[in-house]
Amino acid sequence: MLLDMTLGARPAGRTALTARWIVAHRDGHHRLLENGEVVFEADRILHVGRQFEGEVARRIDLGEVLISPGLIDLDALSDLDTTVLGVDCGPAWAKGRVWPEDYVRRGPYEMYAPGELAFQKRFAFAQLLCNGITSALPIASLFYREWGETVAEFEAAAEAAGELGLRVWLGPAYRSGGMVCTAPGVLAARFDEARGLAGLDDAIAFVRAQAGRYGGLIQGMLAPDRVETCTETLLTQTMAAARDLNVPVRLHMAQGKMERDTVQTLYGTTAPEWLASFGALNDRLIAPHATFATEDDLQLYADHGVTVAHCPLVFARSGAMLRSFGRLRRMGINIGMGTDTAPPDMVLNMAVGVMMARMAGDSIPDAAPEHLFDAATLGGAAALGRSDLGRLEPGAKADIAVFDMQDGLMAPRVDPVRTLILGATGRVTRAVFVDGRLSMLDGQVAGLDMAAARVRAQAQFEGLRAKYPDRTWGHPPIEEIFPPAYPSWADPV
Numbered sequence: 001m002l003l004d005m006t007l008g009a010r011p012a013g014r015t016a017l018t019a020r021w022i023v024a025h026r027d028g029h030h031r032l033l034e035n036g037e038v039v040f041e042a043d044r045i046l047h048v049g050r051q052f053e054g055e056v057a058r059r060i061d062l063g064e065v066l067i068s069p070g071l072i073d074l075d076a077l078s079d080l081d082t083t084v085l086g087v088d089c090g091p092a093w094a095k096g097r098v099w100p101e102d103y104v105r106r107g108p109y110e111m112y113a114p115g116e117l118a119f120q121k122r123f124a125f126a127q128l129l130c131n132g133i134t135s136a137l138p139i140a141s142l143f144y145r146e147w148g149e150t151v152a153e154f155e156a157a158a159e160a161a162g163e164l165g166l167r168v169w170l171g172p173a174y175r176s177g178g179m180v181c182t183a184p185g186v187l188a189a190r191f192d193e194a195r196g197l198a199g200l201d202d203a204i205a206f207v208r209a210q211a212g213r214y215g216g217l218i219q220g221m222l223a224p225d226r227v228e229t230c231t232e233t234l235l236t237q238t239m240a241a242a243r244d245l246n247v248p249v250r251l252h253m254a255q256g257k258m259e260r261d262t263v264q265t266l267y268g269t270t271a272p273e274w275l276a277s278f279g280a281l282n283d284r285l286i287a288p289h290a291t292f293a294t295e296d297d298l299q300l301y302a303d304h305g306v307t308v309a310h311c312p313l314v315f316a317r318s319g320a321m322l323r324s325f326g327r328l329r330r331m332g333i334n335i336g337m338g339t340d341t342a343p344p345d346m347v348l349n350m351a352v353g354v355m356m357a358r359m360a361g362d363s364i365p366d367a368a369p370e371h372l373f374d375a376a377t378l379g380g381a382a383a384l385g386r387s388d389l390g391r392l393e394p395g396a397k398a399d400i401a402v403f404d405m406q407d408g409l410m411a412p413r414v415d416p417v418r419t420l421i422l423g424a425t426g427r428v429t430r431a432v433f434v435d436g437r438l439s440m441l442d443g444q445v446a447g448l449d450m451a452a453a454r455v456r457a458q459a460q461f462e463g464l465r466a467k468y469p470d471r472t473w474g475h476p477p478i479e480e481i482f483p484p485a486y487p488s489w490a491d492p493v
Helices: 083-087 101-106 114-130 151-164 193-210 232-245 257-267 271-277 295-304 312-316 325-330 346-359 369-384 416-423 450-466
Strands: 014-026 029-041 044-049 058-061 065-069 071-077 133-139 167-170 177-183 186-191 218-220 307-310 334-337 400-404 429-434 437-441
Touching: 014 044, 014 400, 014 416, 029 369, 065 416, 071 114, 071 307, 071 334, 071 369, 101 177, 114 133, 114 151, 114 429, 114 437, 114 450, 133 400, 133 429, 151 167, 151 193, 151 218, 186 257, 193 218, 193 232, 257 271, 271 295, 295 325, 307 369, 312 346, 325 334, 325 346, 325 369, 334 346, 334 369, 346 369, 346 416, 369 416
Parallel strands: 014 058, 014 065, 071 133, 133 167, 167 218, 307 334
Antiparallel strands: 014 029, 029 044, 065 400, 177 186, 400 429, 429 437
């Protein structure tokens, strides 16, 4: 039984996991194997198929479960999500999502202490594991930061990922500028290129120092923040450094009206067209979210091998959508999946992705659940240049998610993959192995009390929320920035 295994440890010898269903991989494609088994030893898969004929140290019958390759999250929240505060409380300039000019003059400050920054990443990494995610590229907001992310907090993030057993691509976010609210509804870009280049230097040093730690669980990436906060010099040097380091670059662009208007004002073009003009589009680039991409933008992505990180849930909450998943697939654009919000539920994101695509006009076959599943596994692996991830086949990494198909609220069951995506959430994740290590079992991870962490996370979030007036235009009280859905019982009629 899985309960007999040590949480947080890699079992000695060969382990065979048998199950009713397995998403196996053969001849370049996922295939559904019924009544089969997966055998792994150390960090590698040895066998996927019918019963293994060799010797094993243990054979565990998991019963009515779906054994899946671990999910890959290209835009994984490593934050206590601040975006959810702004979805129903806008506009952004009036709700602390754009710094007012007087706050900038006084000097932005870190709204979390170093220990709080370290905790939130550890807590977020544990949540990723609890949702079947085994590989992640973390993302966090810079709105509550003094400027960019720091090497010290990412050193703590590397320790957290290594200790919890999560495969990560890490690099502190940096930027050359930001948007400032100069009057109600009036936004202007302000740049400090030297500061951006210093952030890039720090990120390069971090990647060189940390990549390969914890048996390869820690890898590097370069993460310029958002396209409208970057300069041509910063992005040109980022792409050169990524080539030298052999790491991916993640840059958010073609994702919103503020970005579109700002880039048009600054450069007279869209963000993808701007990057293409100085040779910054290539197959290392992972670009969330493409919700505001034009036809020409998408063709540039296709021509240059750019991966789109599709995060349907966070955009559906505000009424925006990718137009469309099927269209990008037909154009040959590689699509990976991201969560970019809390909870980091990739199963729910796949479900919303199916519905979003069909609402955008894709046919049922074009937006089939298995295509979203491919994006959350094979698409992510392709973006990272890792043919040993996102699949269950001999030689691949032993990154495995186990989904419970006997959940009492998930019935009747049809096809297991369709049932998982359209009838469940990540809460049916029963166990996760990363690099052959049992990293999560029944909602628990090694080295973190999840119940206590949940209480601490809420208290920390409330502390951040209380500081919103400092960085909101006019500095209104918190009750005005984020009014409740219903009036308080105590309010006069």
